[in-house]
């Protein structure tokens with residue numbers, strides 16, 4: 569157990585990759601702050617499940633990560649409940665698929681706010697405590713789309729390229745403070761986010777569901793398999809370990825070979 573007595577905040581952890589991170593950190597002994605949207609009863613079930621399964625404490629923050637004021641409250645909740653915020657994972661994200669000329673401006677603003685700017689704000693509030701304790705791990709869920717583009721995903725690709733740059737900048741600023749900052753760039757991971765974009769992609773490209781799955785999603789992924797949320801979470805746990813203390817400013821793909829092409 570490498571995170572005993574530490575606290576991890578994971579944004580967007582009521583589902584998908586974020587929930588897998590929260591459970592993986594709890595398995596390593598961390599108290600966790602989970603965040604995101606969903607039905608209250610489902611969220612409570614996941615929160616209580618983390619406590620029951622791993623014997624740690626888990627609290628939930630409903631902060632809307634597109635709102636900087638609520639982000640400050642999220643970090644404060646971690647510090648006030650557990651005393652420290654040691655691991656920060658910026659993971660909340662949404663997708664929208666449309667040609668640029670039809671892309672709704674409010675969707676552009678939402679995706680930039682959530683998938684990019686929220687990480688600036690969480691770091692801004694969490695870094696002083698990490699610096700004071702001379703230890704921290706900041707992990708940003710980027711994407712293969714932080715390295716390459718796909719059509720019809722202008723806001724997402726822009727935000728993900730942006731978070732890769734933010735990661736490098738923060739890593740350089742914090743290099744002598746015992747704080748590492750990295751991003752994990754998954755290819756297609758089977759989660760609600762991927763499932764939800766299938767109808768829009770069918771519409772934008774005039775394809776069937778099977779064609780979207782095989783010819784669009786896994787077309788780029790040479791292994792022809794989806795990444796699992798547990799695989800992504802295991803990499804995050806490694807990045808929290810002492811063995812990873814010299815990995816900082818990195819953008820680590822986990823994409824079945826997608827960005828090797």
Ligand code: NAD
Nearest residue numbers: 580581582583584585604605632633661711756757759761
């Ligand atoms: P998901 O839809 O399962 O989870 C997204 C989470 O973000 C949920 O908990 C949701 O409630 C939360 N969220 C949405 N809007 C929010 C807001 N305004 N404030 C706070 N929380 C909010 O998606 P996922 O696939 O697990 O994606 C997680 C991250 O991984 C995203 O950043 C995504 O871009 C990235 N990613 C996913 C894949 C993939 O294939 N699934 C690939 C690469 C990168």
